[in-house]
Amino acid sequence: MKANISKKEVESKKELLKVLSETDSFLIPHKLKKIIPGYKKFKRHPDKRGIWSLSKNNLADHYSKYDKIFILYNGIAASGKDAIRQEISRAYPELTSTIITTTSRKPRSGEINGIDYHFLDSPQTFKKSIKDGDFLEWVKQGDRFYGLSKKSLQTAIEHPAPIVFSQIEMSAWSTFENHIKTTTNGKIFVLKVFVLPHMSFSEYKIWLSQKRDDDVEARLIRTSWEITKAPRKADLIIVNKMGKTKRPLKRTAKLITNQILEFLSP
Numbered sequence: 001m002k003a004n005i006s007k008k009e010v011e012s013k014k015e016l017l018k019v020l021s022e023t024d025s026f027l028i029p030h031k032l033k034k035i036i037p038g039y040k041k042f043k044r045h046p047d048k049r050g051i052w053s054l055s056k057n058n059l060a061d062h063y064s065k066y067d068k069i070f071i072l073y074n075g076i077a078a079s080g081k082d083a084i085r086q087e088i089s090r091a092y093p094e095l096t097s098t099i100i101t102t103t104s105r106k107p108r109s110g111e112i113n114g115i116d117y118h119f120l121d122s123p124q125t126f127k128k129s130i131k132d133g134d135f136l137e138w139v140k141q142g143d144r145f146y147g148l149s150k151k152s153l154q155t156a157i158e159h160p161a162p163i164v165f166s167q168i169e170m171s172a173w174s175t176f177e178n179h180i181k182t183t184t185n186g187k188i189f190v191l192k193v194f195v196l197p198h199m200s201f202s203e204y205k206i207w208l209s210q211k212r213d214d215d216v217e218a219r220l221i222r223t224s225w226e227i228t229k230a231p232r233k234a235d236l237i238i239v240n241k242m243g244k245t246k247r248p249l250k251r252t253a254k255l256i257t258n259q260i261l262e263f264l265s266p
Contacts, residue, residue, distance in 0.1 A: 050241060051259055063134070069162065070164045071166065072193065075240075099155075100120040153179075192235045
């Protein structure tokens with residue numbers, strides 16, 4: 001099932017890049033709302049700095065009702081989303097598991113096949129898997145393919161851990177949520193989380209060029225699309241305050257986990 005985003009749709013957000021550059025807005029909801037009104041519906045937790053959610057009334061019906069939570073987890077490039085997820089998994093290994101995404105790109109330094117991604121040997125192999133119906137969703141970014149295989153999803157459903165992370169594109173969130181609702185017993189809740197870095201846009205552009213040396217301009221264009229869509233699709237927005245030490249990371253991971261645990265049955 002394709003959940004791709006057309007190049008035309010993504011590039012239609014180029015104008016936002018210009019606005020972000022001119023205003024040099026901080027990439028946090030109460031600043032972004034001046035440019036994108038959808039962020040007005042997110043409120044910051046006074047005791048959970050860095051976590052912004054829809055009004056509690058929108059989510060209260062879900063509290064303490066579910067046996068398993070799927071976290072649809074995404075964010076703009078180099079926002080630290082992988083580092084947060086990894087820190088949560090290290091701190092709470094008995095509570096968490098991750099759906100392993102498949103990609104056609106080569107592993108980056110330190111990445112391990114079957115842990116970080118399932119790495120296929122070529123785009124052609126990935127295309128064959130698409131044709132064979134192996135993926136619930138897939139997306140193409142530049143010359144790279146990413147996708148969520150049906151086999152990986154079923155493995156996660158059967159895993160005993162109550163919290164499951166799935167890093168898939170926002171364009172596929174609705175497809176994923178509908179699949180869970182129609183194929184499970186109703187005891188799985190899908191929580192949609194988006195990560196932004198605690199930076200001004202000018203700081204972010206420098207950070208991105210340091211962390212990602214390929215397709216920086218294309219990534220910035222895609223970032224503008226993601227920033228626009230996030231307030232319409234996400235339940236939680238995490239503002240990640242990255243630093244030279246792991247202290248902010250550990251604190252953020254703990255706060256997020258405590259927030260997630262509120263949705264689980266005792």
